[in-house]
Amino acid sequence: MISRKTKQRVAFTTFRLLGLAVVAILGWILGFIIYRGAGAINWEFLTTFPRKGMTDGGILPAIVGTLYLVLGSLAIAFPVGVMSGIYMREYLGDRWLARVIRVMTNNLGGIPSIVFGLFGMALFVRAFGFGDSILAGSCTLALLVLPLIIRSTEEALRAIPDDHRAGSRALGAGKLETILRVTLPVAMPNIITGLILSVGRVSGETAPILFTAVAYSMPKLPSGILDQVMALPYHLYVIATSGTDIAGARPKAYGTALVLVIIVLAVNLLATATRACIGKKTKRD
Amino acid sequence: MIETKEAGILTAIETKDAGKPTAIETKTAGKQTMIETKNVNFYYADFRALKEVTIRVEARAVTALIGPSGCGKSTFLRLFNRMNDLIDGTRLTGECLIDGEDIYHKSVDVDALRKRVGMVFQKPNPFPKSIFENVAYGLRVNGARDRSFIAARVEESLRAAALWVEVRDKLRASAFALSGGQQQRLCIARALAVSPSVLLMDEPASALDPISTAKIEELIDQLKRDYTIVIVTHNMQQAARVSDSTAFFMLGELVEFGSTKKIFADPDHDQTRRYVAGRFG
Numbered sequence: 001m002i003s004r005k006t007k008q009r010v011a012f013t014t015f016r017l018l019g020l021a022v023v024a025i026l027g028w029i030l031g032f033i034i035y036r037g038a039g040a041i042n043w044e045f046l047t048t049f050p051r052k053g054m055t056d057g058g059i060l061p062a063i064v065g066t067l068y069l070v071l072g073s074l075a076i077a078f079p080v081g082v083m084s085g086i087y088m089r090e091y092l093g094d095r096w097l098a099r100v101i102r103v104m105t106n107n108l109g110g111i112p113s114i115v116f117g118l119f120g121m122a123l124f125v126r127a128f129g130f131g132d133s134i135l136a137g138s139c140t141l142a143l144l145v146l147p148l149i150i151r152s153t154e155e156a157l158r159a160i161p162d163d164h165r166a167g168s169r170a171l172g173a174g175k176l177e178t179i180l181r182v183t184l185p186v187a188m189p190n191i192i193t194g195l196i197l198s199v200g201r202v203s204g205e206t207a208p209i210l211f212t213a214v215a216y217s218m219p220k221l222p223s224g225i226l227d228q229v230m231a232l233p234y235h236l237y238v239i240a241t242s243g244t245d246i247a248g249a250r251p252k253a254y255g256t257a258l259v260l261v262i263i264v265l266a267v268n269l270l271a272t273a274t275r276a277c278i279g280k281k282t283k284r285d
Numbered sequence: 286m287i288e289t290k291e292a293g294i295l296t297a298i299e300t301k302d303a304g305k306p307t308a309i310e311t312k313t314a315g316k317q318t319m320i321e322t323k324n325v326n327f328y329y330a331d332f333r334a335l336k337e338v339t340i341r342v343e344a345r346a347v348t349a350l351i352g353p354s355g356c357g358k359s360t361f362l363r364l365f366n367r368m369n370d371l372i373d374g375t376r377l378t379g380e381c382l383i384d385g386e387d388i389y390h391k392s393v394d395v396d397a398l399r400k401r402v403g404m405v406f407q408k409p410n411p412f413p414k415s416i417f418e419n420v421a422y423g424l425r426v427n428g429a430r431d432r433s434f435i436a437a438r439v440e441e442s443l444r445a446a447a448l449w450v451e452v453r454d455k456l457r458a459s460a461f462a463l464s465g466g467q468q469q470r471l472c473i474a475r476a477l478a479v480s481p482s483v484l485l486m487d488e489p490a491s492a493l494d495p496i497s498t499a500k501i502e503e504l505i506d507q508l509k510r511d512y513t514i515v516i517v518t519h520n521m522q523q524a525a526r527v528s529d530s531t532a533f534f535m536l537g538e539l540v541e542f543g544s545t546k547k548i549f550a551d552p553d554h555d556q557t558r559r560y561v562a563g564r565f566g
Binding site: 093161163164166167168169170171172173174177181182185186 | 425
């Protein structure tokens, strides 16, 4: 018979090791990318166009393209997602329509991203006539992250005790006033967490923009939302698989990967800081 | 003083028995009726939570609603600011008048009603805002913009809730930094800020320690000069201490309603006698 104490020790040790394993793997990936990619990064790499079949020069257009796509998709998905989440939680509650929408959005979240890419091509590129463009790519990416934002908004609102709503309504505030003045400000930090996750998701996706927005190579930066762009994940894919000199472009590939990781981390940090700041404000202000 | 009060209650009971209560009769006794219900039934879906409740609540006095858990006293309290409306599938029959106006009439603006009928909840529920903003909330919701007016009203309300001295140096601090009892007084100040005529209190001291409870009770005693207060309480001593009239509910029925003195000393119904003596419930 194994004593309860031993069992507990074994269990905790297992959990701890598994937890550390996750951190170790993440650290390994990051370390590897930094080790191989750091050498490639310099001012020129960040601020110039690729040259000589992508074995030389920089990745400026890909960085700019990814930023545009991230901003564009979130500009669409954030308001739509937050408003849908509010509607579902505050207006529908648990009625059948809310359940239907919830099941649908969850299914939407489970669709492979390449399918979004094809759908985006059919709808935005062709039917709406946006062409391969920042707009079409942003719309497609927005569809991809919409479930995430709706979900996190709904959860954030659900976490707010009904006491707050009742207190506000009892003072004669209407439903919308209560949402705008009490519920939403309190929920905002958690909604922003959803936004953080979306940024990570959007900036790393290749499939949805493959047929809707990206170009193999661009001679100049995009001048409007109907222009094609380069993007970091796709650029990485291109130089790792289909250049004229794949081995020669390898350092550039690692450099590109590192830049992508840094951008995602930076945006996450920024969003976390914003979140902490808002959280503090609603508590102290 | 006590005599006139007794006389008022007697009149109310007599007119009730006569079956034809009129406002004039109660007014002659020196007390005005603020809230009145006539044969009110209330349903949560198929469950009948209130049965044929007819009552008259005096203005500028404290009326306590007592009874065992689930007897409908909180439901009854929430009729008066229509908070029950927020629950799906509820239904009311009968009449519910405040200041002579049928508050369930189609033309009633519920948000406007809630400004006239303030509410304090069982658990202190300040907003995650500053002390100042908590009290200013109702004013802002009402469209108040003038800073000096809001500031003056906030101070006035905090003074009326006996909280001003404790918080005047930290109005910008979070309401959550206050103790439970202070939070509850803040919620009272918040309710007073919009100048209601009726104040509903749903077990306002049940989550508080004895000292905070004493402060709330003292406050209720002061507030009844200006407000009509209806309070739900589980605490017999509290009902006896703070209220002028007491209504005893059981299983959705109003068993007995009369002066607190009478309800506690010499009730007409045996059920009431057993309940106030603490023998059941």
